Amino acid sequence: MTTGEASLGITPSRPAPWRDAKIRGIAYQVIFVAAVVGFIAFIVHNTLGNIGRQNIATGFGFLHREAGFGIGESLIAYSPADTYARAFLVGLTNTLHVAALGIVFATILGTVMGLARLSSNWLVAKLARVYVETFRNIPLALQLFFWWGLLNKMAPGPREAWQILPDVFVSNRGIIYPVPQANPAYGWVAAALCIGVVVAIGFGRWAKQRQAATGQQYPTGWIALALVIGLPGVVFLGFGAPLALDVPVLKGFNFSGGDVMSPEFAALLMGLVIYTGTFIAEIVRAGILAVSWGQSEAAMALGLRSGQRMRLVVLPQALRVIVPPMTSQYLSLTKDSSLAVIIGFPDLVSVANTTMNQTGQAIEGIAMIMAVYLFISLAISLAMNLYNRAVALVER
Amino acid sequence: MVAAGAVAPASSALAGPTLDKIKAAGSFSCGVPTGIPGFAQPDSAGKYAGFDIDVCRALSAAIFGDPEKVKYVPLTAQQRFTALQSGEVDILSNNTTWTLTRDTDLGLNFGPVVFYDGQGFMVPKKLNVKSAKELNGATICVAPGTTTELNLADYFRANKMEYKPVVIEKVDEIFAAFFAGRCDVMTGDGSALGAQRIGRASNPDDYVVLPERISKEPLAPVVRHGDDQWHDIVDWAVYALMQGEESGITQANLDDMLKSDDPGIKRMLGVTPGMGKALGLEENWAYNEIKAVGNYGEIFERNLGTGSPLKFDRGLNALWTKGGLIYAMPIR
Numbered sequence: 001m002t003t004g005e006a007s008l009g010i011t012p013s014r015p016a017p018w019r020d021a022k023i024r025g026i027a028y029q030v031i032f033v034a035a036v037v038g039f040i041a042f043i044v045h046n047t048l049g050n051i052g053r054q055n056i057a058t059g060f061g062f063l064h065r066e067a068g069f070g071i072g073e074s075l076i077a078y079s080p081a082d083t084y085a086r087a088f089l090v091g092l093t094n095t096l097h098v099a100a101l102g103i104v105f106a107t108i109l110g111t112v113m114g115l116a117r118l119s120s121n122w123l124v125a126k127l128a129r130v131y132v133e134t135f136r137n138i139p140l141a142l143q144l145f146f147w148w149g150l151l152n153k154m155a156p157g158p159r160e161a162w163q164i165l166p167d168v169f170v171s172n173r174g175i176i177y178p179v180p181q182a183n184p185a186y187g188w189v190a191a192a193l194c195i196g197v198v199v200a201i202g203f204g205r206w207a208k209q210r211q212a213a214t215g216q217q218y219p220t221g222w223i224a225l226a227l228v229i230g231l232p233g234v235v236f237l238g239f240g241a242p243l244a245l246d247v248p249v250l251k252g253f254n255f256s257g258g259d260v261m262s263p264e265f266a267a268l269l270m271g272l273v274i275y276t277g278t279f280i281a282e283i284v285r286a287g288i289l290a291v292s293w294g295q296s297e298a299a300m301a302l303g304l305r306s307g308q309r310m311r312l313v314v315l316p317q318a319l320r321v322i323v324p325p326m327t328s329q330y331l332s333l334t335k336d337s338s339l340a341v342i343i344g345f346p347d348l349v350s351v352a353n354t355t356m357n358q359t360g361q362a363i364e365g366i367a368m369i370m371a372v373y374l375f376i377s378l379a380i381s382l383a384m385n386l387y388n389r390a391v392a393l394v395e396r
Numbered sequence: 397m398v399a400a401g402a403v404a405p406a407s408s409a410l411a412g413p414t415l416d417k418i419k420a421a422g423s424f425s426c427g428v429p430t431g432i433p434g435f436a437q438p439d440s441a442g443k444y445a446g447f448d449i450d451v452c453r454a455l456s457a458a459i460f461g462d463p464e465k466v467k468y469v470p471l472t473a474q475q476r477f478t479a480l481q482s483g484e485v486d487i488l489s490n491n492t493t494w495t496l497t498r499d500t501d502l503g504l505n506f507g508p509v510v511f512y513d514g515q516g517f518m519v520p521k522k523l524n525v526k527s528a529k530e531l532n533g534a535t536i537c538v539a540p541g542t543t544t545e546l547n548l549a550d551y552f553r554a555n556k557m558e559y560k561p562v563v564i565e566k567v568d569e570i571f572a573a574f575f576a577g578r579c580d581v582m583t584g585d586g587s588a589l590g591a592q593r594i595g596r597a598s599n600p601d602d603y604v605v606l607p608e609r610i611s612k613e614p615l616a617p618v619v620r621h622g623d624d625q626w627h628d629i630v631d632w633a634v635y636a637l638m639q640g641e642e643s644g645i646t647q648a649n650l651d652d653m654l655k656s657d658d659p660g661i662k663r664m665l666g667v668t669p670g671m672g673k674a675l676g677l678e679e680n681w682a683y684n685e686i687k688a689v690g691n692y693g694e695i696f697e698r699n700l701g702t703g704s705p706l707k708f709d710r711g712l713n714a715l716w717t718k719g720g721l722i723y724a725m726p727i728r
Contacts (some may be wrong), residue, residue, distance in 0.1 A: 054621040056481060056503035068546045070561040080549035152576050172577050173535060253523075253534045253580045254560075263578065264562070344564035344573070350540070353474050353565070357541030360502030362478045 047363065062359045063088070069354055071346045073262055084355050091351030092372060098265065098347065099334040099376070102272040106333060107326075109273055110280025117285050128281065136278035141339055143275055148267035148343040155263070158254050167247050169255065174262040176255045178245040185239035189232045196231040200224035264345035268337065276333045280326065287322035288314065319391040327384035331377050338373075348372060414486055414619075414626035415676055418459065425467040426452035427476050427485035430567050432588050433595030434700045434708075435491055436470075444468045447699040448489040450689045451510060451617055451634065455487065457688035458633045458681040472565045474541035477502055480620050487630060488618040491585060493543040498618075507617040507630040508638075510692075512712035512721050514609030515544050516586035518593060521604050523580060528608040532557040537570050537579035539563070544584050547611040571596055585613050587700070587708065594705055629675055631725075636682040638724035639664060640691030642715055647690040650683065664727045671727060682727070692722060 017023050051058055063085040070080050074090045075097055116128035135143070152172055156162065161171035169176040180186065200223070207218045248258030291314050299313040340347035349369060356365035418424040428436040428448050436446040453463035469485050476492065479485050481503060491513075492498075494506045517536075519525045528551070538545050540563040552559050562579050564570040571592050574582040582589060586609060593600050617634065619627050640646075643661050645653045653661055662668040666679035675681065689695055693715075700708045714720025 051503075054481065054503035055500070056621075057501040068549055069540075070545075070549045070552075070559065072561045072563065080546075080553060152573060152578050157577050252532070256533075341565060342569075344562055344569075346563065350563070354540045354545070354563070357474045357477060358497075358546070360477055360481070360498070360504075362481070 051363075056360055058361065058364070060364055062355075062361055062364070065359075067355070067358075069358070071351065072344075073265065073346060084359070087351050087355065088348070088368065091346060091348040094346055094351075095334075095337055095340075095348040095372075096376070098268055098272070098340070098345070099337050101269055102276065102333050102337065103330050105269070105273040106276040106280055106329070109277035110329075111284050113277060113281035114284025114288070117281060118288060132278045132281050135274050136282075140271060140275045140336055141342060144267055144271040144339055144343050147270045148263060151263035151267055158250065161250075161255075167245070167258070169248060171255075172263060173254055174260045175266060176248045176258050176260050178247045178258045180242075181244045181246050183239075183242045183244070185236065185242050188239065189236050192232040192235040193228070196227040196229075199231075200227040203227070262345070264340070264343050267343055268340050268345050268347075271339075272333055272336060275336070276329055279329050279332075283322055283325045283329065284318075287318035290321045291317045316391065317393070320388070320393050323384060323388040323391060327381060327388070330380050330384065334376055334380060335373060414623045415459070415629065418486065422460075423465040423467055424456070424459070424486040425469050425484070426455075427469050427471040427479055427488040427490050428452070429490050430470040430472055432491065432567065433591040434704055434706045435588070435591065436468075436489075437595075445699075447511070447695060448491065450695045450699065451489045452487070454637055454685040454689045454695075455630065455633045457684040458629070458636070458677055461678065461680070461684045463688035472541070472567070473539050474565050477504065480504065480618060483620075486619070486626070490618070491588065491615045492618050493585075493613045494616045495543060503621045504618050505621055505627045507619065507627070508634045508724075509614040509616045509721070510634060511587065511615040513585040513587050513613035513615055515547050515583060515611040515613055516589050516609055517606045518574075518582045518584075518589040518603055519580065519606065520577075521602055525581075525606065528606050528610065529555060529557075531559065531581055533559070534580040535560045535562060535578070536581045536583055537562050537564070537574040538583050539567060539570050540565055542584070543611070543613065548583050551610045585615070590708065591700075591706055625676060629677065632675055632727070633681075633685060635724040635727065636664060636685055637689075637692040637695065638715070638722050639727055640682070640686045641693040641722075642717065642724060645686055645691060646694060647686060650686055654683070660727070 014020070048058075064083055066080075067082055067084045067087040068080050069087070071078055071087060071090050073094065075093045076090060078086060078090045113128045113131055116124050117132065119125045119128070151174075155170055155172040158169075158171045158173050161169040161173075161176070163169055167178045203223060204220050207220050211217055246257050246259075248255040295313055295317065296309055299309040304312065337347060338349040341350045341353065344350070352365045352369050356362045359365075414424075428444065428446075431437050432446070432448075434446055436444060436448040439445050449468070452466045452468070456465045457463045459465070469479065471479050471485070471488070471490060473490075476488050476490050477498070480488050491511070492506075493513075494509065498504050499506060517528050517531065519531075525531065531552075536548065536559050538548055538561055545561070545563065548559070548561070562570075562573065564573060571582065573579065575597055582592075584592075586605065589605050593603050593605065597603055617630055619630055643653075643658070643664070645661065645665070650665075654665055654667055656662065656665075656667075659668065663671055665683045666672055666681070669679045672679035672681050678684070690698070693710075696708075696710065696713060697703045700706050701710065710718075710720060712721050714722060716723040
């Protein structure tokens, strides 16, 4: 361009700086960044100034002090003599616990319901539709109150607990169930299960390559099943099938022995699973409908059976539609678990609220909550993005 | 409105601005409990009434000569301190226990103790529990963010007992959960337990408050650090109510008392000027208070004592001259 202009002997006069789009663009950006930085600096300065004038303690030193309050349920050992940091960790593990179980069950429920909505059976399809339309249109907080109230008010006290299965009781203290007594055999069974899974995956890969190279097929499914279930089973029997149970017994105020799922945890899990399940159902349905019928017809023309058609042709294409919105649902579920506060499940937010109240350090507490949720969300995002990359359509 | 709310926290830390701000706004906001019978509860018309409310009404009368210039902000135990620190409310009258860390780390100042309380346990009668020492293994309902939550942990540790806390932020919810049978035991300030037993249980006789008091719970109004004048006004507004009872000044005989020859009464009611000016208020500040809500004894009896369904004894909350702890500093 320059050469062309030079050859014509015309030197274009540079526009005034405030008329130059490029310079103006840079100036706008500088002003914008300065404004944002200035605003943040003002807020921080103002906050620190006010806190200083009111003599409110600052900093994270409080984390090492004794918490002094009890927490109702915990996956890790905790007593009121532990520090605030430990209490915070208890809240975090409780949040992760409910979120992890919630994601697994919501995915199962949502997938089943999503497939049910596509069912050719009129009743099944309509029931699934009623489920989706009902539960996704009622606010989650109300659903949590509903489940919690149901468990609290309907269930009897521990001394009149309902026995729904041998040694499984339902009372307003929660669902009490027996657990196997600790035995070294279980460690070995778990190890055998891991080995079984790894070998099954390796075998599957080998069989696939083999099929690609020679066309020879193996009954991969059956062999994998034998490895995953059979191997731990043999180990279990090898140890003499130890099945001693820690059975709950009514003692004093409550049951002792066995394990308890508190009404708060049960209500929270139920609420999260049923609510998020509706959205997942719609995502699964949309994903499957997004694969055009021509793909199935083509698969049929190749002579694939219906299971193979779903597994080899429809699902791989549906997944690339399903995975990104599914990530959002997992993130929502994790963040929604903070509604635990309203029904009294000691999740991260609940513990942090109490901590803030005892120490008065609200800004630190909120900052920690925000950092933790951000970290959890980014971790889920990262995992799902990696998975998405694995299932994304490879264009050739 | 919104702008005023946003600016308030920044300006509230200057010396003595709270009173100016309140006078300019024509009202102040008072953080009260979300619902404890006798202390703070909306009546059938939705108007708040109770012991905590009357403290705010008295303060309003002392400042404006009118007990209605108060905006009530219901706050849970967990919300209240942040609300006060951030300037959302000007005073807490919220059954708040005076402790060292709250006084220091939280940047708060406490007014005079208006109710001497102690932590107790309430259990259903059918559990046949006679003493708090028998509560090993119990599931216990407790409101989070309270001193009772901490005392509970201390008490069970000291007595080498186990318990399972159930914590729910809203007072309504936690008591509903207890009365529904979610917990074996409800713990809280003795007064609150007694009040909720009468006010909320479908049959109060099915429940009993155990005799032990495991802690001292001096309940006092709270203001934030950084405004000594406002702190002084709250202090003396409360002392005037107590002095009123001690001097025998009641809502009924108030106008007669203006003619009293007692120099102390003349000073307090503003017949002899000086006290109001010292506080930055009108000279008839104490007169207005007692005219609006009565003296301390009248407030107590009306909300918690013989004039209420709760029928609490004065106990520790009797005047010092009658064996209690209520003692006003000299108004002079």
